[in-house]
Amino acid sequence: MKEYFLSLFASPLMCAAQAVGFCAMATAIISYAQKSRHNILKWQIVLCILWTLHFILLKNPTGAVINGVQIAKSAVFFLKDSRKWAQRKLWLPVFLILTAALGLITCESPLGILPVAGTCIASAGQWMKKPLTIRLLTLPGSVSWLIYDLVNKSFAGACNEVFVITTIIIAIITIDMKGKTKNESIAD
Numbered sequence: 001m002k003e004y005f006l007s008l009f010a011s012p013l014m015c016a017a018q019a020v021g022f023c024a025m026a027t028a029i030i031s032y033a034q035k036s037r038h039n040i041l042k043w044q045i046v047l048c049i050l051w052t053l054h055f056i057l058l059k060n061p062t063g064a065v066i067n068g069v070q071i072a073k074s075a076v077f078f079l080k081d082s083r084k085w086a087q088r089k090l091w092l093p094v095f096l097i098l099t100a101a102l103g104l105i106t107c108e109s110p111l112g113i114l115p116v117a118g119t120c121i122a123s124a125g126q127w128m129k130k131p132l133t134i135r136l137l138t139l140p141g142s143v144s145w146l147i148y149d150l151v152n153k154s155f156a157g158a159c160n161e162v163f164v165i166t167t168i169i170i171a172i173i174t175i176d177m178k179g180k181t182k183n184e185s186i187a188d
Contacts, residue, residue, distance in 0.1 A: 008155045017057035021156020024050035028160060041078040048074055060152050061106040066119050069098045073123065092127045096120050111151055118144025132176045135168045
């Protein structure tokens, strides 16, 4: 275990990769603290750029390509309110196909399928309207990325996914389950 943690910071390149990853994690927190969809998506573009750079520094093409596609997805969703072409429903399938195709092409092992599948599931969740559905579809995506990050020495990515998974579970318990209990009590 000690050797694993030492390997995460074994070279200047690995240190830089982890630093960029932690900047991405901080950007994720900032993005979700924004009040408007517009600002959330602006920060999401920066976030995806940082994760792409993180995986490039780790010399991990699958992680880099998947996050590169997410830059484009966030940019299109950002333009959705101001550009008619960005409002088309075809964008979700386009990004799902791009993620799957490019992710699978760059997979260096069967484990590379995890972030591809996880990103596709989470992207489908982001398209949904109900917050519980979004949370439930984001959860397996984060678990997939957590496993992938740990194996591929993305310590910052693993920390990010633990944070996301914890946040989702807390939200399901405090918002979704609590709300359901209240509604059942009212109905009785």
